[in-house]
Amino acid sequence: QQQVKQSPQSLIVQKGGISIINCAYENTAFDYFPWYQQFPGKGPALLIAIRPDVSEKKEGRFTISFNKSAKQFSLHIMDSQPGDSATYFCAATTRQLTFGSGTQLTVLP
Amino acid sequence: DAGVTQSPTHLIKTRGQHVTLRCSPISGHKSVSWYQQVLGQGPQFIFQYYEKEERGRGNFPDRFSARQFPNYSSELNVNALLLGDSALYLCASSLTVTMNTEAFFGQGTRLTVV
Numbered sequence: 001q002q003q004v005k006q007s008p009q010s011l012i013v014q015k016g017g018i019s020i021i022n023c024a025y026e027n028t029a030f031d032y033f034p035w036y037q038q039f040p041g042k043g044p045a046l047l048i049a050i051r052p053d054v055s056e057k058k059e060g061r062f063t064i065s066f067n068k069s070a071k072q073f074s075l076h077i078m079d080s081q082p083g084d085s086a087t088y089f090c091a092a093t094t095r096q097l098t099f100g101s102g103t104q105l106t107v108l109p
Numbered sequence: 110d111a112g113v114t115q116s117p118t119h120l121i122k123t124r125g126q127h128v129t130l131r132c133s134p135i136s137g138h139k140s141v142s143w144y145q146q147v148l149g150q151g152p153q154f155i156f157q158y159y160e161k162e163e164r165g166r167g168n169f170p171d172r173f174s175a176r177q178f179p180n181y182s183s184e185l186n187v188n189a190l191l192l193g194d195s196a197l198y199l200c201a202s203s204l205t206v207t208m209n210t211e212a213f214f215g216q217g218t219r220l221t222v223v
Contacts, residue, residue: 006151034212043113043199043214044152089151095165095207096142099151 003027004092006100014108019077021103023090026071030092035064035075036099038087047088048075080107111135113202113215121221122190130185130218134202140164141183142212143175144199152199158183159206187220195222 005024013019025033032051036044050057050064050073057064063076077084085107090100114133122128134141140159144152157165158177172188181202187194197219203212 031207032210036214041216043216045214046211049211091151093207096154096157096167097144097152097201097212098154101151102149 004090004098004100006090006103008103009101010104010106012106012108013080015080015082017080017107019075019080019084019105019107021075021088021090021105022072023074023100024070024072025092025098027092027094027098028071029094030098032093033064033066033073034091034093034097035062036089036091038089038102044089077105080105082107082109113200113213115198115200115215115218117218118216119219119221121223124190124192124222126190128187128190128220130187130198130200130220132183132185132200132202132215134181134183134200135213138202138204138213139181140203140206141177141181142201142203143183143185144201144214145169146197146199146217148196155185157206164206190222192222195220 034049035047037047038044048062061078066073088103091097116131142157143155146152154167156175161177175185177183197217199217200215201212
């Protein structure tokens with residue numbers, strides 16, 4: 001089944017805190033797992049991505065943790081800032097992107 | 110370099126009408142994909158075109174069609190519009206057909222069907 005489940009639906013954190021968003025997938029044929037950030041009125045923008053042969057990838061304040069055996073992956077945003085307030089989507093792909101349902105992140109100043 | 114450009118940005122149509130949405134990919138990108146994003150949900154795959162050929166189709170009715178031109182730009186057509194077609198339509202371009210490299214999205218066309 002081509003499905004990616006994402007949680008939580010919404011998340012509120014204080015400035016400087018850690019934001020954690022989780023995703024789970026079923027299709028073992030997925031070979032690329034990107035995270036997208038979307039601001040209101042804009043298209044999604046790639047934030048960070050990982051391939052299934054890597055367990056962790058870090059870019060600045062953003063880290064993806066990947067657990068192939070559990071078919072789960074997560075996004076950690078360290079030192080969260082108000083400017084990080086947006087909707088975050090996990091996705092998985094073979095030929096096309098299959099998106100999770102999104103997490104609306106609010107970072108309080 | 111210009112990113113992915115979509116036109117128009119906003120559109121209001123009446124039920125039963127037809128609509129054409131346009132997308133210009135990033136220069137050098139030969140793959141264009143279309144996604145529908147209903148408010149509060151993640152984007153849903155509609156079509157992928159690569160080198161002017163359809164390479165994938167999502168679970169959408171035959172009222173939805175698309176094509177890619179020799180310059181790799183693309184059109185999405187929707188016939189007999191329904192209220193439920195109201196959504197943000199996103200175009201994404203990428204270098205490869207497999208989408209396992211970075212896909213760049215346009216800012217979308219907001220379609221409202223009344």
